[in-house]
Structures are given as structure tokens and as C-alpha cells.
Amino acid sequence: MKPVLEVRGLGVSFGVLRAVDDVWFDAEPNAITAVIGPNGAGKSTLFNLISGQLRPTVGRVVLDGADVTVRSPHLLQRAGMGRSFQITNLFFELSVFENLRLAAQRLESKRRMLLPVGRPGPARSRVDELIARFDLSAKAGDLAGGLSHGEQRRLEIAVAMAARPSILLLDEPTQGMSHADTLDTARLIRDLSRDVTILLIEHDIGVVMDISKHVVVMQHGRKLAEGPPAVVRADPAVQAAYFGHA
């Protein structure tokens, strides 16, 4: 199957630090590719390179066969990329509903940019669907800033996928969640992967082994290993570098 995303020799330096260094991998359609590695391995930086926030010094990003290496984030979004953030990045002073509506409004035709919000339409039904799916109906009218941490993390994912991206980058979606919430969220992400390609940064190894099809292991900005979960887990280098620390 043709990969949705191809990461080819991507690298970026911050001064002398090579935060991401010659990373290659592909993300297969409708599957979860997990990116794991110790703190500071360069995982979030890799996401920033893929989603256009940072310009790589070297390497290319190919989305659906098109080179998108130097595209700005908003154009990448329009090309079908969605992402969530490790540090919750919502519109805290707006309601849960409005956070989702804003994230979904691109589903409407351009013409409706200047017609009143709140009319029934694709954006509105998408929001209703997401509110139900992410169990936020009791909180829909609340300010995003007033939600509990776990709720904010759920909203973070919902916002990222609201515009129906073809590839979804999730940066530690379960960070700071209780164990039960983590398992719920993992199940949700697995369900999502039926319709969307997912690139997932996740620290919970149990979750990674459970739901991902492919695992990329990073250390010191480099790709240490990659392969199916079981193979990666058995890799002695990975054992030493990663599971040793965990």
C-alpha cells in the first residue's frame, strides 16, 4: 500500500544540538505508526517538522505523494494534516462547542465564511458528532479553560480531528491522564485509525504495543529502530536505550 506520509532524511539543528537527525520512515494508511523514545529524543520536534511549524535543515516530507516540506502549517492543514499538542493548545477562553466549531468550520463551503455561524450544516453536525464521541456533551457550553485536565486532553484530540484530516499527528494524547482514561483514549484512537492514518507519540509502552502497527524508536534525534511492535520490543539496542530507562 502506498504510504500516506513519507519522512525522508529529515533533520534540524538548534545551534549545536541535532534535535532531529536523518530520520526516515513511512506511515501506512489507516494504521497507527507510533513514535517512541526517551525524553528529549526529538519526537515533538519531528512532529513540528512534519506539520510545518519548523523548517527542516535537510530532508523532505511527502504527503500523499506530494512534497510538502516547506509548506506553512495552515496549508498543510488544508492538505489534510491534523495535529494535537503535547502541551494542551486550545482556545481556553472560548466554549468547548466553539473550539470544535472553529476546528470544523473548514468543512463548510468557502461561501459560508461570510454567513452566520450556528446554522445547520456539515460543521455543525461534525461538532455534534465529536461532542458525543468524546463524551463532552455535559461540558459543551463550558469554557475550555474550565475543563479538567483529562477533558482538555480529549478536547485537544477532538479539535485536531474535527476537519476530518487524512493524517492525524497526536503528540502524547494521554499525557497526565489517569490509567483508566488512558485505556479509554487508547481504544478511541484505535477506533479512529479505521478511517484515518495516525502518527502517535506515546510514552505508555503497553498502549503502544497494543494499538500500533508500526513503531519508530528515536534516541538523541536519531532513529534507533523501527518495525512491528513485537520486533522492536525484542531489539537489544532498543531494550538498552529505551526500556532500560523506562
Added chain:
Amino acid sequence: MRDPSTVLVRPVQDRLTLAMRASHVLVAIFVALALAFAAIGVAIDDTFYLRLATEALIFSGLALSVDILLGYTGLLSLGQALYFGLGAYVSALVLQRVPSFWAAMAAALVACVIVGALAGLIVYRVRGVYFALVTFGLAQVAAKAVYNTRELGASDGLIGIPVVPVDLGFGTVQSNAPAGFFLITLGVIVVLYLAVAYLFETPFGRVLIALRANERRVPFLGYSPRAARLAAYVLAAVVAGLSGALYPMLRGFVSPELLFFSTSGNAIITVVTGGVGTLAGALYGGVILTVLKSVIGSWTPHHLVVIGLLFMAAVIFLPKGLMGLVRPWIERLLRRTAR
């Protein structure tokens, strides 16, 4: 056919829409008060207060443009006087040649779109303090240029702008008729308010609000923050310019002071006093400030000191401004009646 999930979720009342409805109520009250004021003015054959109130409304329009940027998009412009002055000068220049209200308004609109878009190409790259400084600098440059241009009357400005008949289709009002022109100005400001309020209730306007709420996430909604900033800037320029275009019709002259920082600064004080991010606050604030200036100005020549102190008191004791205080109360009323 209906998506079953839409049935499960109770429709939420959107806070932003509710807040805007509350602003509508406040503006409706404002208009009712203004009409009553005009009726009294006509009854007692007043000129002075009607003309003072007209001037207040014109500066309310400028304050409205500041609120678009500050209250909704999260951008502090220290140079909105640039567009207020541009509108006023363009209007004056047109009126010197063609005595047409509509031609003057249209010319001011076009000039503000063009200059706003050009200046916007510099301004849209920056935000925060840099945005404030760049807008300040642009307005200073424009003010100095006008001040030194003999064709524009230099430091004297343009004087002797003729009285203009305002053709409304069903009748004509002269710009020197105190009550008539007060109502025309009220009409223009209300139309500007309604247009701006409408825009903030569209997906376009919500992107501007998103910019204020969290600019870093806006690109990940699929919108360029810079393009959004440019759009807000041009919109605010147009609102300021159309308000400014009324000024020479009322006063019969324009002067470089219209472009000075004091004009921009007063508009910011107006918005902060009236309530940032309420739109209605710009209208009330314009009246409050003009009344204060003229009343206190008749007591003491140091009225700016008094206004400065009142401004500080407003910021400290009414951090959300007058409307910020009143509006939540109306929102509660509206929410209750909606149930």
C-alpha cells in the same frame, strides 16, 4: 434525513452569540436614548448639544474600529487616527469639488481599503508590542506628511468645506441641520455597528476571535494568522475612515490634529472606559468621553488631567469597562428568556 447524533446532543447556546445579542440590546437602548435626545433637542430648538452629540457619535465610530482590533482580534493599534484622518481628508477633498454625501463616503471607503491593504502589508507581519509600535509609527508619518503638505492646508488643514445635502432617496437632509445630521450620523454608526457585529458572528469573524484567544493554534485550523490579521486591520481601517468621513460634514473643516496620537489615544480610552470587546462599549464610551471633555473643559482648562485620572480609575475599578459590567447581566436575562 437527520444524523442521529444531532438528536442526542442538546443544542448549546453559544456564549459568543449570546454576548453579541446582549450587545444588540445595549445598542438598541443606546439608539432609543439617542432618538429621545434628538426629539428633546428639536423641541427646545437646541444646536450646541446636538452638534456635540454628533461629534461624540463620530468618535464612537473610531472607537468601534479600535474595538475590532483590541477587543476581538487582540491587537492594540496606536494609530487608528491614520484612517480616521484619511477618511476625513478624503471626504473634505471630495466635498470641495462635488457636494455629494455618497461620493464622499464612497471615496473614503475606497481610500481606506487601499491604504489599509498597503499599510497592512507591513503591519500584518507583527503582533503584540510590535504591532502597537508599527501602527503608531505609520500614523505619525502620515500626520507629519499632512502637516507639511501645503496642498492639504498644512497645519491649518482644509477649511470652508461646504454644507452638503444628504440625499436619502425619500428626502434630503442638510449637513448643517443639527437634528437631521445627528440622525444621519447615528444611522451611519449603527450600520457600521451592525456590519461589524454581523461579521463576528460568521466563520470569518470567528477566526479573528480565535486569533485573540490563541494565535498559535490558528494555523492548525487551516487559517493563516497573518491573513486574518490583515483582514481585521483593513476592516478596522474602513470603519475608522467612514466615521472620519462624517467629520468635515459636521465641522466644515479638517485639521492635522485628527491624525495625531491624541486622537488614537482618546479612542483607546473610549473603548477601555466603555468596555473592551463589547462593541456597544465603543458607542457609550464615545458619548461619555465627549461629554466629560466638554463638561470638565468648561470648568477647568486642565480637563486632560481629569480625564487621565478618570481613565485610570476606570481601568482600576471597572477593568471590563461600563459595558463589561452591564453586559453579563443582560446575558443572564437573555439566557433565562431563551429557556
